[in-house]
């Protein structure tokens with residue numbers, strides 16, 4: 001099904017993957033956010049269903065607390081290695097996006113099965129604009145997905161909220177498991193806009209809440225990190241359209257791995273010079 005946008009200025013229609021109207025070039029909605037807005041009614045319905053099920057189990061107040069905590073306190077975080085972050089600290093350098101780096105020749109293609117799967121999934125989920133997307137995870141306790149690098153970059157909400165959308169899980173793993181297609185579309189209501197990420201988290205985690213769950217447990221439910229196998233990591237995936245730089249970063253949390261100590265020292269000096277807040281975990 002082709003999803004079209006109606007231009008707010010000239011009223012012509014254009015494919016949602018374009019950021020600008022193809023007739024008059026007026027900027028329209030961010031494509032990933034537009035896709036999420038198409039599923040808002042499904043998400044709302046899923047949330048009402050989750051709330052009913054939670055009520056039967058006596059955890060409906062806890063579910064509402066989870067929704068509120070995620071809406072008010074969760075952040076998008078991106079993990080990068082020490083060398084990758086060091087590169088991004090140069091003036092006039094954006095944070096790398098995979099496909100743009102490959103195009104520029106800064107990163108070389110490989111035939112790793114995961115790279116191939118990722119490419120298929122990205123072209124399916126972000127058809128026509130996958131090169132523009134930064135991937136992040138949603139966190140409540142400032143700890144990210146260390147399998148993607150030991151530096152966790154927490155992003156400033158005000159600089160991403162209008163261009164971020166979410167998916168209930170890792171889109172690559174979803175693609176492998178469900179093989180979505182025209183006949184078998186992605187489950188409606190599994191996408192959310194930034195302002196409704198609390199509902200998405202509540203729908204996903206409802207079954208994991210029990211009468212002994214405390215609100216202090218929410219952070220560990222939101223990101224379930226598996227040190228042995230990155231494929232078992234479970235998190236809400238955040239998609240951010242367009243460029244990010246070190247100035248989009250609110251704070252860096254570094255968990256140095258062994259062998260990275262001297263690189264980390266140089267990195268923290270650069271972070272101090274650039275006045276980017278950081279902490280060593």
Ligand SMILES: [Zn+2]
Nearest residue numbers: 007010021024
């Ligand atoms: Zn137009």
